[in-house]
Amino acid sequence: QVQLQESGPGLVKPSETLSLTCTVSGASVNSGGFFWSWIRQPPGKGLEWIGYMYYSGSRNFNPSLKSRVTISIDTANNQFSLKLNTVTAADTAIYYCARVSNWGSLPFDNWGQGTLVTVSS
Amino acid sequence: EIVLTQSPGTLSLSPGDRATLSCRASQSVGTNYLAWYQQKPGQAPRLLIHGASSRATGIPDSFSGSGSGTNFTLTINRLEPEDFAVYYCLQYGSPPWTFGQGTKVEIK
Numbered sequence: 001q002v003q004l005q006e007s008g009p010g011l012v013k014p015s016e017t018l019s020l021t022c023t024v025s026g027a028s029v030n031s032g033g034f035f036w037s038w039i040r041q042p043p044g045k046g047l048e049w050i051g052y053m054y055y056s057g058s059r060n061f062n063p064s065l066k067s068r069v070t071i072s073i074d075t076a077n078n079q080f081s082l083k084l085n086t087v088t089a090a091d092t093a094i095y096y097c098a099r100v101s102n103w104g105s106l107p108f109d110n111w112g113q114g115t116l117v118t119v120s121s
Numbered sequence: 122e123i124v125l126t127q128s129p130g131t132l133s134l135s136p137g138d139r140a141t142l143s144c145r146a147s148q149s150v151g152t153n154y155l156a157w158y159q160q161k162p163g164q165a166p167r168l169l170i171h172g173a174s175s176r177a178t179g180i181p182d183s184f185s186g187s188g189s190g191t192n193f194t195l196t197i198n199r200l201e202p203e204d205f206a207v208y209y210c211l212q213y214g215s216p217p218w219t220f221g222q223g224t225k226v227e228i229k
Contacts, residue, residue, distance in 0.1 A: 047158075047166065047209055062217045064122075073122040096165055100213075107156050107213045109177060111165035 002026040004097050004112035012091075018084040022097030022112055023120050029073050029080055030055040035100035036073060036080040037108065040093040043116075048093075052100055053080065087119045122227045123148055127221035133229040140197040144210035149190045151214030157186055157195045158209045160223075166209060167190060184201050199224070 008020035022036070029036055053060035053071040061069050070083040070115035084091060094116050098108040124147040134140055144155065158166035168177040170186035173193055183198045197204055205228050209218040210221040 010227070046170075046222045047211075047220040050213075060216050064217075098165075104213065106171055106177075107168070107211060107218070108158070108166070109168050109171075112165075114165050120171065 002099065002110045004110055006095060006097050006112045006115040008115060008117070010116060010118060012087055012117060013065045014088055015086055018082070018087050018091060018095075018117055018119070020082045020095055020097075020115065021079050022081070022116070023077070023079050024099075025078070027099070028075075029078050030075045033101065033103050035104060036071070037098045037100055038071065038082045039096045039098055039108070040091075041096070041114075042090075050082065050084075063070055079098050089119050091117070092119045093117060103120065122217055123150065123215055123219050125166075125210050125212055125221035127208075127210060127224045128196070129224060130222075130226045131227060133227050134189070135201055135229045136200050138200050138201055139191070139229075140200055140225075142195040142197075142200075142208055142228050144193040144195070144221050146191040146193075150193075150212045153189050154212060154214035155186075155188070156194045156211045156213060158211065159204075159206050160209065161206045167186055169208075186207055202228075 003025045005023045012018045035052040038050040053059045073080045094114040096114045097112045099110040128143045155173045157170040160166040174186045185196045213215045
C-alpha cells in the first residue's frame with residue numbers, strides 16, 4: 001500500500017521560503033513511470049497544481065508559480081520536496097503531495113493527507 | 122492554459138437520486154485526459170475517473186464518466202449518504218494541468 005506523508009513548518013513569514021517534504025512508503029521515488037507532484041488548496045477554495053518531477057530530473061511547473069518553485073527528489077530517503085520562495089499571504093494553503101502513475105496517464109492516484117501552511121508575520 | 126468550468130456550483134439532491142455533473146473545457150482536452158475527484162471535508166481528494174471514462178481502482182460502478190473534446194460529465198447513480206461531497210474535474214492533457222472550481226453535491 002502506497003502512502004505519502006507531508007512534513008514541514010506550519011507557519012512561514014512573508015518573503016521567506018516555504019519548505020515541505022513528502023515521505024513515500026510502499027513505492028520507490030526512483031521507479032519508472034511515476035511523477036511526484038505537489039498540489040495546493042487555499043482554505044475553503046479549489047485545487048491548484050503546482051508541479052511535478054520525474055526521478056531522472058525532468059520537471060513541469062505551473063507557469064503562475066514557476067519562477068518561485070523548486071521540486072527535488074531524494075532517492076536515498078525516498079522523499080521529494082517543495083520549496084516556494086518569497087511567499088505572501090496568498091500562498092496560505094493546504095499543501096498536498098501526490099503521485100502520478102503510468103507515465104502520466106493516471107493522475108494523482110495517491111495523495112498525502114495534506115499539511116496547512118500559513119503565511120503570516 | 123485550459124480553463125475548466127464546472128456546473129452547477131451546487132447540486133441539492135436526496136439519497137437515491139442521480140447526480141449529473143458537468144465539466145466544460147475552454148479548448149479540447151488532449152487524449153481525453155480528463156479526471157474526476159471526490160473531496161470530503163478535512164480529507165484529500167480521491168481519484169474516481171481518469172481518461173474521461175475509466176474508473177479508478179476500488180471505485181463503485183455507481184460512478185461513471187463520459188464525454189470527449191470539451192464536454193465531460195460525471196454521473197453518480199443512486200446517491201449514497203457517503204457520496205455527498207465536492208467533486209473536481211482535472212485536465213492533464215496539456216500543461217499546465219488545471220482543475221475546475223468544483224461542484225458541491227449536498228443533501229436536499
